[in-house]
Amino acid sequence: MATRDRERWDERHAAAGETVPAPPDALRGREDLLPAAGCALDVACGRGAVSVWLAGRGLHVDAVDASAVAIAHGSTLAGRNGAAERVRWWRHDLDAGLPAACAGPYDVVVCQRFRDPALYAQLADRLRPGGLLVVTVLSEVGARPGPWRAAAGELASAFAALEVLVQAEGDGEASLVARRPVSGPGSAPAARR
Ligand SMILES: C[S@@+](CC[C@H](N)C(=O)[O-])C[C@H]1O[C@@H](n2cnc3c(N)ncnc32)[C@H](O)[C@@H]1O
Incomplete structure (x- = not known):
């Protein structure tokens, strides 16, 4: 990431208002899919x-982001919410x-509104068998094509080895909730980089 890009993210996070704990958008209404304990990875x-929010649901969370300002906000939010x-x-x-x-394996991996197709294999790889992947990205479906937007069907194709539980595409967003199979294709850990 270029220094200027990181500075821009820092500025955006510094200018943003108060944050409150919230479920990943793709999981709204399907919170029952979450395990009551275990560990989670929140990418970007x-x-x-x-x-x-995941911590409040009983999970131990590794939270990753390039922005020091974002992380400082997150740490304060975590403190305020016990x-x-x-x-x-x-x-x-x-x-x-x-x-x-953050090698995992994780019970839950979330990646919301950050798209890097080069990471897709790693996101699936970090799941333990039975673990839940929750992804939302900007999409070209229902929006103009753009460099940060997923092409139609991108998530379904990237995570074809997982069992898809919830899938949506439209209005410029694509989301997927999927489970790593306990046995069969997609269950064996991929080679670590
Ligand atoms: C649109 S925000 C989404 C934040 C959060 N997932 C959410 O849903 O509210 C994208 C995040 O990605 C982070 N980011 C962008 N590029 C990154 C990179 N190369 N490495 C790590 N984090 C990055 C930004 O700092 C920003 O916090």
Whole structure:
């Protein structure tokens, strides 16, 4: 990530208002799919709304973002919500892949409004068998094509080895909730990088 891009994200996060814990959008109404305990990875966690919400649901969370400002917000939010002990914050540039320290396996992996197709294999790989993947990206479906937007069917194709539970595409967004099979195709851990 270029220094200027990180500065822009820092500025955006600094200018944003108060955050409250919130479920990932793709999971709204299907919160029953979440395990009541275990560990979660929140990729490009921003100001921590989802990370702290997951912690409030009983999960131990690794939260990763390149922006120090976002992480500072998240850490404050976790403290205010009694979740400081259940979230570990990692300042990390995802252009280099997921942090080696976040090897998992995780019961839940969330990646919301951050799209890097080069990370898709790693997101699936970090799930334990039976683990839940929750992804939302900008999409070309219902919007003009753009460099940050997923083509139609991109998530379904990238995560074809997982069992898809919820899928939506339209109005410029695509989302997917999927489970890593306990046995069969997609259940074996992929080779670590
Ligand atoms: C649109 S925000 C989404 C934040 C959060 N997931 C949410 O749903 O509110 C995108 C996030 O990605 C982070 N980000 C962008 N590029 C990154 C990179 N290369 N490495 C790590 N984080 C990055 C930004 O700092 C920002 O917090």
